[in-house]
């Protein structure tokens with residue numbers, strides 16, 4: 342089941358909600374005025390650099406931290422001080438936190454065995470083996486934890502959480518310890534699993550690619566605050582600030598002053614004196630300083646003069662497989678990163694370092710953002 | 714340097730070796746060896762005084778070890794929640810408790826218990842009404858167990874604390890996250906993981922209590938433990954029988970200590 346944006350505004354289906362939630366540790370503000378509503382069946386990610394408060398937000402939902410201010414709601418009920426073992430929520434820990442004295446089977450069965458009234462032995466065995474099959478560890482039930490590889494342990498941790506069919510599954514950087522290839526495979530598995538089970542997922546990550554490829558919505562955080570929430574597309578195409586544009590995908594930034602703003606478009610004068618126009622980002626003001634953001638793949642590069650193009654020197658070329666990345670320099674405006682696709686190269690052979698070239702872009706591709 | 718360490722080892726182990734050797738002496742004197750025999754072992758094991766003392770020692774050691782491992786484990790787990798200066802103070806007090814000489818503990822416990830008994834006994838008599846048949850508190854097995862438990866509990870706390878320190882905090886959180894109550898978490902996660910340390914603490918406490926002479930000498934009252942028996946019979950001269958008892962006690966203690974070490978090592982691997 343794929344999350345539908347329409348249900349988001351319907352408060353009755355919110356599985357979890359944060360209302361003006363803050364958390365202070367001594368004089369550190371780990372979370373400041375967090376507001377968020379997670380819809381049933383949604384896959385939401387917290388994305389942000391180290392120390393921005395992602396884990397803290399997750400731990401308040403799990404019940405390991407009590408907010409200093411505000412309300413945490415699960416299924417519409419305020420749970421600020423409800424102990425973790427009473428919450429219909431499960432967490433996959435970054436370190437996995439598997440019980441070393443128990444077998445794989447017993448680890449997965451742990452949550453089921455705490456249920457009162459008790460489940461029958463057969464029922465537990467049935468659920469556990471079904472879940473182990475889901476994470477493709479069907480034959481590993483009798484194994485000890487230390488006999489499992491990192492990726493297998495990760496799947497045990499996942500199985501141990503989902504076997505309980507929680508309302509909400511919290512995942513704290515569950516893939517961070519895996520190598521790149523395994524991480525990719527596990528990302529796909531995670532997404533399949535989420536669709537198959539219909540459980541609401543909240544994933545913490547500082548890997549923007551992971552957030553972009555898995556999530557229905559991403560919640561970008563900075564210094565304990567949520568700076569923007571939106572679908573991956575929205576965040577990529579319409580970042581609200583330079584910080585988001587920088588953190589979600591990569592971008593070229595030009596510093597300058599914001600000129601006239603008319604119906605969604607704005608003029609912009611760079612520090613080099615060059616004038617540009619582009620789409621107006623949210624909250625910008627005429628005359629204020631701002632940033633022009635331009636995605637590398639939105640820039641065309643060619644040997645030939647392009648209409649409205651700027652003359653540049655190619656400084657470096659990096660072959661990336663699907664794409665070729667160029668670092669080019671304009672004498673006055675500065676350095677640009679340009680991403681040329683394979684198809685563009687079919688028309689024109691690759692440019693060598695040192696050659697003269699022209700770059701140009703559609704004015705709508707440029708975003709004028711407030712500086713921050 | 715090598716010669717020096719050799720001398721040190723000879724100095725350390727020669728007396729013990731001599732005791733073991735002379736326990737197999739066929740003659741009756743401890744000082745001249747008159748052929749090999751195990752008769753003294755038989756004598757020792759058939760001596761009712763030795764067997765009584767052994768029984769007392771075993772009972773005291775077993776109860777001491779049981780109490781010390783339960784109380785020590787609970788204290789160690791409780792102390793886990795403590796942070797900051799309070800924790801440093803508790804840690805220091807525990808280490809000091811282990812380092813205090815036995816004679817100080819013996820005298821201190823003796824004085825403390827005598828004072829308490831002097832206060833309590835008239836009180837109990839009053840409550841009882843019948844002064845002649847009222848139970849009186851006095852030195853004996855109870856005071857011996859109390860003194861040993863107090864001391865060995867500190868050992869258990871140190872061993873269990875070390876083990877708790879190696880456990881990930883997130884294991885407890887994972888257990889709570891999987892709906893286990895705090896008591897459930899203790900029973901199903903914490904206890905199984907610290908079990909080797911608790912068992913090792915039990916064995917060390919047992920050995921300590923079984924071997925202890927100094928504290929027992931002060932607080933045992935009319936009870937005779939094996940070390941007290943050995944001490945009092947030595948005053949009548951060292952016989953090969955004493956050597957035999959000493960050798961057996963030493964062997965038993967050594968085995969227990971080695972087992973405790975093995976358990977701790979195996980526990981660390983998981």
Ligand SMILES: Nc1ncnc2c1ncn2[C@@H]1O[C@H](COP(=O)(O)OP(=O)(O)OP(=O)(O)O)[C@@H](O)[C@H]1O
Pocket residue numbers: 366367369370371389390391392393394395396397398547
């Ligand atoms: N128990 C605590 N006591 C004191 N400070 C804490 C505690 N937990 C977190 N903090 C502080 O709160 C801030 C946010 O921490 P948090 O663990 O939520 O960050 P994070 O976004 O998860 O970072 P990372 O990506 O490195 O895991 C940090 O500055 C951290 O030092």
Ligand SMILES: [Mg+2]
Pocket residue numbers: 395396397
């Ligand atoms: Mg974190």
